[in-house]
Amino acid sequence: MSASGSLTLILIMSIAVLAPLLAYGMSRWVSVPLVIFEILLGLLVGPDVLGWAAPGPVIDVLGQLGLAMLMFLAGYEIQFDRIGGATLRRSGGAWLIALALGLTAGTLLAHGGGFDKGVYVGTALTSTALGTVLPVLRDAGDLRGRFGSVVMAMGAIGEFGPVIAMALLLSGRAPGRSAALLVAFGVLTAAAVVWALRPKATWLSRVIAKTLDSSAQFAVRLVMLLLVAMLGLAQALGLDVLLGAFAAGLITRLVLQGAAPESSGLVLSKVEAMGFGFLVPLFFVLTGIQFDLKALLGGGRVLLLLPVFLLLFLVVRGLPIWWLAPRDLGRRDRAALVLLGSTALPLVVAITTLGVQDGMVEPGEAAALVGAGMVSVLVFPLLALRLRSGGGAGAGSGARAAGREGRARVSEGESW
Template sequence: MDHSGSLVLIMAAAVLAPLLAYGVPRWISVPLVIFEILLGILIGPDVLGWAGTGDVVDVLSQLGLAMLIFLAGYEIRFDRVKGDTLKRSVWAWLIALALGLAIGTLLARGGGFGQGVYVGTALTSTALGAVLPILRDTGDLQGRFGAVMMAMGAVGEFGPIIAMSLLLSGRAPAGSAALLAAFALLTAAALFWALRPKPPWLSRVIAKTLHSSAQFAVRLVLLLLVAMLALSEALGLDMLLGAFAAGLITRLVLHGAAPESSETVLSKVEAMGFGFLVPLFFVVTGIEFDLDALLSGGWELVLLPVFLVLFLVVRGLPIRLLVPRDLGRYERSALVLFGSTALPLVVAITTLGVEDGMMTPGVAAALVGAGMLSVLVFPLVGLRLLARARGPEGAEVVRAGRAGRVSEGESW
């Protein structure tokens, strides 16, 4: 099928996914992203063969991934991610990285350290974007648990991106570190500018064009995103690093220039991201999912449940060891499950691994399949643990959160 026909089918799948996720009653809550990927698999070459990818679809898919990471960066609140909690989060991720690299190399089976790096880095990631909307709906994002989860998740999003830039760039470590340092300095300069008081006219222009065809604030946000993507590409770094940094900068710019309009601007950007680009990325992920390689290879099929357990071991065990002790027993266990939930970065890392010839399609499919299961299973169990920690009242909040409104952020 040509590109236009495939794009129509991809967007039809994106429209059908919310109807299946929220319009069909079921006893278990299934995240929207699962339906998006499954529908992509269904219309893809390994099942019905109706849709494929091409240059146009690939570019839009990459923009969807960039928007996804951008919005994850925007969610980071510096006033809550700091101090001892941040130190514990960093150490938990560094331990996870060491475990992941060791286990990934052992599982490479001839793939060598290169494949081990891709597998190990993927095992250290946290799908912060998938977790935050769930905790926001149940009210757990505002308390102490939410602050710790924010710190652990932020490092789980940012750490793998840094590791990818250092370990997967093909350069000598010193060269990669120098480029990262240059990127960090330029990002710090942008953050410094974002924190400076903005001229009054900027706030007036944002407010005046907020509901007009000019949409100055939205254009400014997209300029920041594209500029950081271009900077990361110019330095030879992964685009995800630029997208994440753009999210951090954008939050500071909007809240500094027009705090009264920031939520409205964000809702417009989210509508563009979650209404078009992000679901397109996940449907394309399903189309490119190598189902045949997963089902035809005995070893790859065995790896799927192994990887699911390894998410808990590699990412969850260090979190359990270093989680602050002021959280209750059930909260600490829930944090392990939410912190071990992974998918978007797993998709990005495995895609790079296959493109670079360092990972077989079957292993990549097993990792992505395990990530899908983690998004489906771990948050559900985590919510039950939080309900136990809160008692009967907490259980009612969790039920209300599951049955709550369909927000754009839930597509993560």
Template sequence: MSASGSLTLILIMSIAVLAPLLAHGVSRWLSVPLVIFEILLGVLVGPDVLGWAAPGQVIDVLGRLGLAMLMFLAGYEIRFDRIGGDTLKRSAAAWLIALAAGLTAGTLLAQGGGFGKGVYVGTALTSTALGTVLPVLRDAGDLRGRFGSVVMAMGSIGEFGPVIAMALLLSGRAPARSAALLAAFGVLTAAAVFWALRPKAPWLSHVITRTLDSSAQFAVRLVMLLLVVMLGLAQALGLDVLLGAFAAGLITRLVLRGAAPDSGEVVLSKVEAMGFGFLVPLFFVLTGIQFERAGEAAALVGAGMISVLVFPLLALRLRSGGRRAGVQAGRGERVPVSDGESW
């Protein structure tokens, strides 16, 4: 790593330490998601403002690993037993309606740029930043409940619907070939899920339990193996690696549930510590550093960043208002609110 790369990494990790302190200080007046401080501070030290930090090859690789870790954890947190088929159907239908509206708006906004440009803009308008939604839900304490499960399900459709649409329409391959590759990935993922659901040998649970507190850390190494295998599979098929990371999360939950039901949460806490302690904040800070203020692409990225800054604040405010309304309706007692949870 060059001297400039080392300085950039030091700045990024300094911001990673400073951001929680700022979020904690501001929380007395306003609940601001942590990722907002990470992105804004990244913009501040980036090339277009102070010019203290600049992307580099090593930093970029770490940033991509951070995004992959976010998608992995998002896949891990999807619990199909809590959301049922009806929620997924409504999520898919809502996204398809949004896609139709987005393609129409994108084509009109393209101003003669053609259908291809309209597809870029339209799919961008329907995309959900699941990587941003996950830490916001987690920090708000809503991730593990019914509300979090439903939001994650809808966010998953909004995250990977555009990825699939872009793969089919704008990958440079024939749509039939892209569809075949997506189908192949789906079949291979289904085969991995089938393997994960099969009963595991007793020795696997024994090894996981015995190495939880040792330097071997077998379970964590197994999780990382599943992640890189699915990333490699997606890349080999010419697909977005985020699909592989998300699928790895789904598979890992099933593997740990079958092999080590009593140790799964401990293993997850270790993986989360590695992700949220290093890779994930690095990704968000790097997102701010890489923001450039020029051209149409910057306009789209800027609009996306504004939505990341504004929408979580509005959602948290509405969520807290709904909780207060539920408590008041019960005259101070905890009563079920609209999402099916009890408060």
């Protein structure tokens, strides 16, 4: 690593340490998502402000690993036993409507680029930052209960759907070939799920438990093997590696719960420590460093696009969620669900980066879209938590939420 790369990495890790302190200090007055401090401080030390840090090959690779870990942890958080069929159908329907709206809006805003350019913008508008939203809800105590289950369902489709759309629409291959490769990935993933659900030998549980506090760390190494194997499979099939990371998270939960249910929580805490302690903050800080502030502040159409994109997040992603949200949720909960479902950033960064590399999205437009995602991460979860707490369903109301959960399970089969 070069001297500039070493300095950049030191600055990134310094920001990773400083950001929680700032978030903790601000929590006395307002709860600000940690990711906001990471991105803004990265922007501060980046080339467009202080110029202390600059991306490089090694830093870029670490950033990609951070994004993969973020998607992996988002996939791990999905608990299908808590979601239910009706909620998944509603979530899928809401996302398909959002995709149609997004592609239409993206094409209209393509500025001469037509549908090919509109695909990038439209797909980004349908995403949900589940990996960013879940820690906020977990910290606020809103992840348990019926509301948390619906958020996970809507967020899971909002993460998984755009990745599938990217594989089909942004691969540069014929749609038929892309679909065939996607089906092949699905079949192999399903085979891995079947394997994960099979009863495991008792020796595996003993090895996991015995090495949890030793240098062997067998379970953590097994988790990392599953992650890189799914990343490699996705890459070998020419699909986006984010799809592999998300699938790896789903499979890992099944493997750990089947092989060592009593140790799965501790294993996850070790993986989260590695992810949230190093890789994930590195990705978000690097996002701030790479943010094209000059292009955004250049004025004209680019600057106007930022509030337009922010509004489109609510229209494209939020309106279908409002229409198809389970009817047993109150108005405040549905409004909070709209805000959380419209929160977008990681996939926006990934899709716009791909669009710029392919020459289909201008740097200024990418900056406006990422900037809108940053604002959504800062504003939407805070408003959602305010709505929840104002309705008596936020943190501190866990008993009432747990009581509603049992009744909600009975109403899971409600008509659409």
